[in-house]
Amino acid sequence: MGILFSSPQVEFQVIRDEWLEGVEEVARRGVFVGGTPVTSFESAFAQYTGSAYSIGVGNGTDALFLTLKALGIGPGDEVITAANTFIATVEAIHHTGATPVLVDCDPDTYLIDLERAKQAVTPRTKAILPVHLYGQMVDLSELTVWAEARNIAIVEDSAQAAGARLHGQMAGTLGIAGCFSFYPDKNLGALGDGGGITTSDPELASRLRRIRNHGGEAKYRHEFPGFNSRLDPLQAIALELKLKHLDEWSVKRRHAASLYEHYLQHLGGIVLPKHRQDESHVFHLYIVRVDAAIRDKVRKHLQKKGVLTAIHYPSPVHLTEAFAHLPYEQGAFPVSERYAREIVSLPMNISITEEDVKFMAEELRAVLGTIQV
Ligand SMILES: Cc1ncc(COP(=O)(O)O)c(C=O)c1O
The missing domain is CATH 3.40.640.10 (Type I PLP-dependent aspartate aminotransferase-like (Major domain))
Incomplete structure (x- = not known):
């Protein structure tokens, strides 16, 4: 699959x-x-x-x-x-x-x-x-x-x-x-x-x-x-x-997150999520950040290797067409705006295995190592 x-x-x-x-x-x-x-x-x-x-x-x-x-x-x-x-x-x-x-x-x-x-x-x-x-x-x-x-x-x-x-x-x-x-x-x-x-x-x-x-x-x-x-x-x-399975599935998601941390923590060019070490994060999504200039290349490389990624979300709400009428210009929310250009959602779900994470870490190492920012 x-x-x-x-x-x-x-x-x-x-x-x-x-x-x-x-x-x-x-x-x-x-x-x-x-x-x-x-x-x-x-x-x-x-x-x-x-x-x-x-x-x-x-x-x-x-x-x-x-x-x-x-x-x-x-x-x-x-x-x-x-x-x-x-x-x-x-x-x-x-x-x-x-x-x-x-x-x-x-x-x-x-x-x-x-x-x-x-x-x-x-x-x-x-x-x-x-x-x-x-x-x-x-x-x-x-x-x-x-x-x-x-x-x-x-x-x-x-x-x-x-x-x-x-x-x-x-x-x-x-x-x-x-x-x-x-x-x-x-x-x-x-x-x-x-x-x-x-x-x-x-x-x-x-x-x-x-x-x-x-x-x-x-x-x-x-x-x-x-x-x-x-x-x-x-x-x-x-x-x-x-x-009935939700708690057990949350444990699986947290485990997948700890695998990502283990295999990605020493990789340069990627920022991992910071979180408390308790049950207050159920990792609906696993979001990392890379330099905005290389994000597309990283995502394309992973896609070629069969790994789908996503962006949650490509635009902060005030920069969407729907809410352009709100009184916020570009630059109003610098952190959200910058992160919207850098974030990548890696696969996160109850079926992720250690092999999967190892594979993604190797591919990320390969692509991050070859890209010149
Ligand atoms: C943060 C947040 N709020 C609200 C919603 C809306 O939920 P629904 O898609 O069920 O209408 C979502 C769903 O994607 C969400 O992620």
Whole structure:
């Protein structure tokens, strides 16, 4: 099969038989929207994360958008997030009518710079949306206390960090709500689109259960105009089956990361990710940096050898066409902008072997050794 970039097809084989049985059961009952599979996964995920509630929705973008809507965020408000995130984080803010306020990232962790986030607060700030980027948790212990005193909500974009734990708390349980994507190649991935929200606030949970379902929990009782964004039961079955393996899969990802460190640490011309030596990084992605001038050559060389790489993400949000209207020029976020030119995502998934990493290290040594910067 070669070296996979991500491994949803491998994970599928683990759950295949039980999932197919679950699908048959749904078909037998004839309940194709909602039903027991969804509530069962919701309680399993709430229990796993240590939240009082979990609410399944259509995808991770909706998880963010609906949470901000349910918190009453809208036109005239500001929400602070990182310039270097997947565009969905900022789209979710934009579509509430609020203004996205971006800040640069920390040069070591690539995570939102919390001091800059605090400096960006104005009387209009309603929420801060830290992103646990690449699977590594932002340490929010101090920020949550600081924000609570100012009546600012902390909503975690946990899309890439399912299963990560810091100081005994799981990603998605540090702020008022945690938003997850179950996109197939995520650490906890469905077999199609899916998303979820964790919260321990009963009022927010109740509002989210209604907002995702046309403004009411019961059919045809619409308390306010809502949306249709429900977790599909066939996805919920897959997710509940995969959840049982999530911790074991996080161990595999961390092991793959330690292999990369072992084989790449003495290689010149490549910067490896810095991270805490605990369970707060679940390595959704393994990101290295090389000089911008040689990145294409490095990627092409690896591709010729059968190793697919990617870039997460080629452009910080303020330099995308979609958000060109935000008041940030080129140069506004120098760390994010520089890293966007240097980052390379190497394969990271539950099937990576030591042989794979050795092979990639040899190829990287070969290509880095021959390129003149
Ligand atoms: C950081 C981040 N936020 C939000 C999302 C949106 O999730 P989805 O693709 O499920 O809508 C993603 C998914 O790629 C993501 O990586």
